[in-house]
Structures are given as C-alpha cells and as structure tokens.
Amino acid sequence: MKGFYVLLAAVALIGGGVIWYGSRGAPVATPAASAPLPVAASDGFKGFTLGADSARIEVTEYSDFECPFCASFATVQMPVIREQLIATGKVRWRYRDFPLPSHQYSRYAALAAQCGGEQGKFWEMHDQLFTNHQWAQTGKNPRSLFRDFARAAGLDLDKYDACMDGQRYAGRIQASVQEGEALGVGGTPTFFVNGKRFDGHPTSDAFKSLVDSLTKQTKPRK
Amino acid sequence: MRRRQTIVVLALLGLLVATYLWLYKIGVIGVLQCGTGGCEAVQASRYAELFGVPVAFVGVAGYALLLGVGLVGVQPAFATDRRVELALAALATAGFGFTLYLTAIELLVLHAICRWCVASAVIMTATWVLSLADLRRTPSATP
Numbered sequence: 001m002k003g004f005y006v007l008l009a010a011v012a013l014i015g016g017g018v019i020w021y022g023s024r025g026a027p028v029a030t031p032a033a034s035a036p037l038p039v040a041a042s043d044g045f046k047g048f049t050l051g052a053d054s055a056r057i058e059v060t061e062y063s064d065f066e067c068p069f070c071a072s073f074a075t076v077q078m079p080v081i082r083e084q085l086i087a088t089g090k091v092r093w094r095y096r097d098f099p100l101p102s103h104q105y106s107r108y109a110a111l112a113a114q115c116g117g118e119q120g121k122f123w124e125m126h127d128q129l130f131t132n133h134q135w136a137q138t139g140k141n142p143r144s145l146f147r148d149f150a151r152a153a154g155l156d157l158d159k160y161d162a163c164m165d166g167q168r169y170a171g172r173i174q175a176s177v178q179e180g181e182a183l184g185v186g187g188t189p190t191f192f193v194n195g196k197r198f199d200g201h202p203t204s205d206a207f208k209s210l211v212d213s214l215t216k217q218t219k220p221r222k
Numbered sequence: 223m224r225r226r227q228t229i230v231v232l233a234l235l236g237l238l239v240a241t242y243l244w245l246y247k248i249g250v251i252g253v254l255q256c257g258t259g260g261c262e263a264v265q266a267s268r269y270a271e272l273f274g275v276p277v278a279f280v281g282v283a284g285y286a287l288l289l290g291v292g293l294v295g296v297q298p299a300f301a302t303d304r305r306v307e308l309a310l311a312a313l314a315t316a317g318f319g320f321t322l323y324l325t326a327i328e329l330l331v332l333h334a335i336c337r338w339c340v341a342s343a344v345i346m347t348a349t350w351v352l353s354l355a356d357l358r359r360t361p362s363a364t365p
Contacts, residue, residue: 004227004230004296008230008231008234011231011234011235011238012234012238015235015238016238018238019238019241019245141246141247141265143265161267162268164268165267
C-alpha cells in the first residue's frame with residue numbers, strides 16, 4: 001500500500017512538473033493561423049470601409065488588432081479623423097488586415113472583427129478590440145473576452161460562434177496580408193492615401209493637412 | 223484492490239490533463255503545447271463550454287470526484303464496499319458518455335483533434351472498463 005502512495009505522489013509531482021514546464025514553451029500558432037484556410041479563401045474582398053463612396057480621397061489602413069501603435073491610433077487619432085474627415089464626406093477609410101506573425105492572437109482578433117462584419121458590425125468590433133486593448137497585453141487566451149466584445153457590439157452570438165469556429169474569413173485575412181506584402185507593408189499601421197504610401201507621422205492633423213491639400217488638387221468625381 | 227489503485231492513478235492523470243486544459247481555458251496558461259494546433263482550435267470552439275462552464279472544468283470536477291471516491295475505495299475498510307463500486311461505475315460511465323460526446327464533436331463537427339482530449343478520452347475509457355470490471359466482481363455485502 002505504501003508503494004501505491006509513493007507512485008501516486010510521483011505521478012502528481014511529475015505531472016505537475018510537466019504542466020508547469022509545458023506552459024513555459026515557445027508560442028504555437030493561434031487557431032486562425034494554424035488551421036487550413038477555408039475553401040472560399042480569397043473572395044476578392046477589399047476591406048471594410050467608413051465614409052461616403054463619393055469621397056474623393058481614400059485612405060487604406062493596414063492594421064493589426066494586437067499592435068499597440070494601431071490601438072493608440074484607433075483610440076486617439078481615429079475619432080478626430082472620423083469627425084473631421086470621414087463624417088464630412090472628404091475621406092473614405094478602408095481597413096485591411098495585416099496581422100503580424102509575432103503577435104499570437106492578432107489573426108484571431110482579425111477573425112473576430114470579420115465575423116462582426118458578417119453581421120454588419122465590423123466597426124463596432126473594431127472599436128471593441130482596440131478600445132479594450134488590455135487583452136493584447138496579457139498573453140492570455142482572449143476567446144471569452146472576444147465573445148464579450150461581440151456581445152457588447154450587439155452581435156448574434158450563435159452566428160458569431162459559428163463564424164469563429166469555422167474560421168470563415170481566414171482566407172480573406174490571408175489575402176489581405178499577401179496584398180499588403182505586395183505593396184511593401186512591413187509593419188503596422190501602414191497607410192496609403194489614394195494608393196500612395198503615407199510615410200508621415202500618423203496623426204489626425206497630418207491626415208487633415210494632406211487631405212486638404214489633395215482636395216484642392218483633386219477634381220470632384222462625376 | 224489493484225483495479226481500484228489503477229483507477230486512482232488514472233483519475234489523477236486525468237485530473238492533471240483536465241487541469242492543464244482548464245488553466246489554458248481561463249487564461250492562466252497562454253500557450254497550449256499541442257503540436258498540431260488542433261488543441262487550440264478545439265479549445266477556442268463554442269463546444270469548449272457547456273452552459274457557460276468550460277468543459278475542461280467539468281473534466282477537473284469529474285476526475286476529482288473519481289479520485290476522491292477511488293481514494294476512499296482503496297482504504298481497507300472500504301475494500302469490499304459495494305457503494306464504492308457503484309459510485310465509481312456511475313461516475314466513470316457518466317465520464318465515458320461525456321467523452322464519447324466530445325470525441326464525436328471533435329471528429330464530426332470541428333474536424334480537429336486535440337491530443338490532450340484524446341489522452342483524456344483514453345484515460346476515461348480505461349477507467350470505465352476497470353470500474354465495470356470492479357462492479358462485476360463478487361457482489362459483496364455492505365459492512
């Protein structure tokens with residue numbers, strides 16, 4: 001009987017040690033990154049947009065939901081840009097996914113936003129992911145948090161879950177990454193204004209100056 | 223007695239596996255060591271929760287119960303106690319049924335295999351077989 005308890009203690013010690021050691025290993029791919037892409041991979045989707053179709057200037061943003069600079073831009077600069085440039089019809093803003101491989105959950109976050117977009121609430125999920133950016137600093141599995149964000153964004157959770165489980169838009173995200181790479185995007189956020197790379201410091205003031213300058217040069221669309 | 227001791231060891235192993243998955247699920251462990259990536263796909267799916275409770279926690283509770291009952295059962299005073307046999311068989315049967323359900327979800331719905339879940343399934347199946355064998359042993363009177 002004593003031998004049995006010794007064996008039990010050994011199993012507990014070794015098992016506990018293995019769990020502890022296993023939790024310290026190198027990161028593995030997130031669900032979105034590791035699973036095969038759905039068949040309907042790249043569907044020609046060119047990103048979610050904000051603003052009028054008739055806007056003469058289009059800004060394309062390549063962004064990563066886990067990137068702190070992107071979060072800072074989204075929460076500090078973007079509200080002003082929305083108010084001054086997008087709501088006024090001067091600019092149409094296009095969001096493109098560019099999840100960096102160094103970020104463990106950015107692809108998963110991009111999926112969550114895409115699944116929000118499926119229900120017409122991409123920007124609501126976008127705002128949730130960037131405004132509550134603490135999830136990106138913990139390194140913890142954000143699945144439950146993202147569901148809370150989806151709930152707060154007003155998504156139908158059953159549909160959201162089905163979308164996430166099937167990784168329905170993994171192909172779109174990958175296509176967006178490839179498109180960004182072809183354009184020379186290497187970090188986030190990276191902006192293109194009417195197709196030309198914007199290399200300035202991305203502030204609302206800088207965009208406003210550029211847009212004002214371009215507006216004077218650009219003829220209205222017919 | 224040897225069967226029950228084996229059940230206790232298996233329950234402890236299952237408890238360790240379930241605890242690992244549960245710690246991952248609640249975010250204490252940021253990275254799941256899996257190899258195939260299937261573990262995260264399974265753990266991030268909607269089926270990883272049951273009525274809002276992580277399935278891994280159900281596993282922790284189930285294996286803890288099995289371990290507790292098993293430890294009682296290996297005490298000489300309870301060696302022939304029919305209630306222990308019945309409790310072990312009931313718990314293991316419930317666990318085995320749950321394991322079948324989860325394995326079916328992995329194979330038929332998610333099309334992803336989590337190695338840790340497979341390990342748990344093997345442990346639970348072995349526990350179930352041993353508990354039934356223990357039950358079929360000589361029916362003895364309760365002291």
